[in-house]
Amino acid sequence: MKISFDQFHKLWNGQDDFRLRELDCGIVLKAVCLDTMCDDAKVSAFVLQPIAYIGRADSIVEVEKKLAAGTGVRKPPNLFAAVEDFTNGYTLIFDQNDNCISVDTRTVIGRSIAEPPTSMVMRGPREGFVEDIKVNITLLRKRLKTPNLKIINLAVGKYTNTAVAVCYIEGIAEQRIVDDIVQRLQSVKTDGVLDSSYLARYLDVSKTFLFRRIGSTEKPDIAVGKMLEGRLAVIVDGSPMVLTVPYLFVEDMQSPGDYYENSAMTTLSRSLRFISVIASVLLPALYVCLQVYNYQIIPLRFLITVLNASEAIPFSPLTEMLLVLIVFDILREANLRMPSAVGISLSLVGAIVLGDAAVQAGLLGAPAVMIGALSGIGLFTMPDNTLILSLLRLLVTFIGGVMGLLGVIISTMTILVYLASMQDYKTPFLAPFAPDIPEDRQDAVAQIPVPNMKKRPRSIPNENSDRRG
Numbered sequence: 001m002k003i004s005f006d007q008f009h010k011l012w013n014g015q016d017d018f019r020l021r022e023l024d025c026g027i028v029l030k031a032v033c034l035d036t037m038c039d040d041a042k043v044s045a046f047v048l049q050p051i052a053y054i055g056r057a058d059s060i061v062e063v064e065k066k067l068a069a070g071t072g073v074r075k076p077p078n079l080f081a082a083v084e085d086f087t088n089g090y091t092l093i094f095d096q097n098d099n100c101i102s103v104d105t106r107t108v109i110g111r112s113i114a115e116p117p118t119s120m121v122m123r124g125p126r127e128g129f130v131e132d133i134k135v136n137i138t139l140l141r142k143r144l145k146t147p148n149l150k151i152i153n154l155a156v157g158k159y160t161n162t163a164v165a166v167c168y169i170e171g172i173a174e175q176r177i178v179d180d181i182v183q184r185l186q187s188v189k190t191d192g193v194l195d196s197s198y199l200a201r202y203l204d205v206s207k208t209f210l211f212r213r214i215g216s217t218e219k220p221d222i223a224v225g226k227m228l229e230g231r232l233a234v235i236v237d238g239s240p241m242v243l244t245v246p247y248l249f250v251e252d253m254q255s256p257g258d259y260y261e262n263s264a265m266t267t268l269s270r271s272l273r274f275i276s277v278i279a280s281v282l283l284p285a286l287y288v289c290l291q292v293y294n295y296q297i298i299p300l301r302f303l304i305t306v307l308n309a310s311e312a313i314p315f316s317p318l319t320e321m322l323l324v325l326i327v328f329d330i331l332r333e334a335n336l337r338m339p340s341a342v343g344i345s346l347s348l349v350g351a352i353v354l355g356d357a358a359v360q361a362g363l364l365g366a367p368a369v370m371i372g373a374l375s376g377i378g379l380f381t382m383p384d385n386t387l388i389l390s391l392l393r394l395l396v397t398f399i400g401g402v403m404g405l406l407g408v409i410i411s412t413m414t415i416l417v418y419l420a421s422m423q424d425y426k427t428p429f430l431a432p433f434a435p436d437i438p439e440d441r442q443d444a445v446a447q448i449p450v451p452n453m454k455k456r457p458r459s460i461p462n463e464n465s466d467r468r469g
């Protein structure tokens with residue numbers, strides 16, 4: 001749609017923060033901006049003062065050449081692009097013939113760069129993404145000083161018109177994946193995008209409801225590391241979480257500080273996380289089914305201890321364990337939603353006082369409380385999937401209490417088959433284990449020294465498999 005000042009003025013006239021100035025420099029110009037989105041100093045320095053001292057000009061093209069102080073000066077191709085610039089803090093200048101130029105006068109509002117609370121490290125960079133898309137792109141540029149870093153800018157959301165940047169390294173990321181992601185973002189039809197998690201649902205090809213299929217990070221060094229393997233980073237204005245695509249399940253086992261520690265220590269840490277996650281999901285179910293159906297497998301001394309601790313409990317082992325797990329989940333939810341100072345006290349009171357009181361009153365057995373506590377602690381080794389794993393833990397425990405060990409085995413195999421069947425953007429979710437890709441296991445659970453990683457992961461589509469150029 002052709003730009004028309006009358007149409008534009010009709011759209012915005014009457015808004016309290018709408019500003020209109022008429023200027024005369026041989027031709028009559030009209031400068032419009034949103035006071036809430038523009039920096040007054042930039043409007044004065046980049047627009048008003050240059051036009052005031054320009055002398056005489058014959059056309060808006062000559063005016064554009066004289067606006068040398070503004071680095072972001074461009075011509076919107078249509079009315080929609082002009083509105084997008086205007087709402088993002090650009091000042092628009094119209095002449096009598098409805099020719100238009102936009103000048104970057106955006107104000108900078110937001111918090112300063114700091115270490116993200118969800119990705120703290122002992123070693124390594126402590127910078128984190130913020131809510132400003134320009135700052136976040138700068139953090140990537142700071143680490144990727146190459147013309148091969150490509151950025152595709154989009155606007156998503158009918159009313160929010162949220163700026164979205166798709167970042168990738170040309171020559172590494174596969175172009176078909178880039179085109180697919182850009183096409184998916186362009187086809188998003190929604191009223192607004194307030195956070196990157198909104199777009200994650202549209203980028204999820206499999207539309208899974210259990211496990212997330214789109215990665216996210218708050219650290220620029222982690223985002224760059226993933227881009228160097230062939231992934232794309234999707235930055236959303238207003239969100240400190242940057243999406244990374246494609247995504248593997250083993251990434252949840254990895255920590256931001258893994259690549260700044262000794263490879264042997266990293267392997268040990270990842271192995272502990274892997275064991276903790278498996279134990280947190282299966283331990284309550286195994287405790288229930290062994291106590292009810294297969295108690296002969298339990299060593300005699302331990303069996304006597306369990307029987308002595310649970311003989312006066314009024315609930316069945318399955319009901320007892322489900323109660324323990326549900327109580328711990330309620331405590332976790334309450335802790336997340338309470339103020340930080342109160343939340344710490346609440347978790348201590350709930351975990352210690354409640355648990356001890358329930359055991360002393362004979363409502364719950366000490367072994368069940370201990371098993372539930374160990375399982376709950378293990379979930380937090382994979383913090384991004386805590387809720388999903390908690391749901392699976394309840395399901396497997398219920399099935400184990402009804403069907404015994406056979407039910408635990410069947411449910412576990414069902415989960416594994418479900419995970420192995422998922423594949424987005426030509427990337428198997430359980431790679432490099434299903435399918436088996438031996439070359440990629442160098443940085444899965446075990447990690448070899450970084451200098452020995454000569455090839456990029458085969459499970460991530462890329463156009464250059466050599467890490468060294």
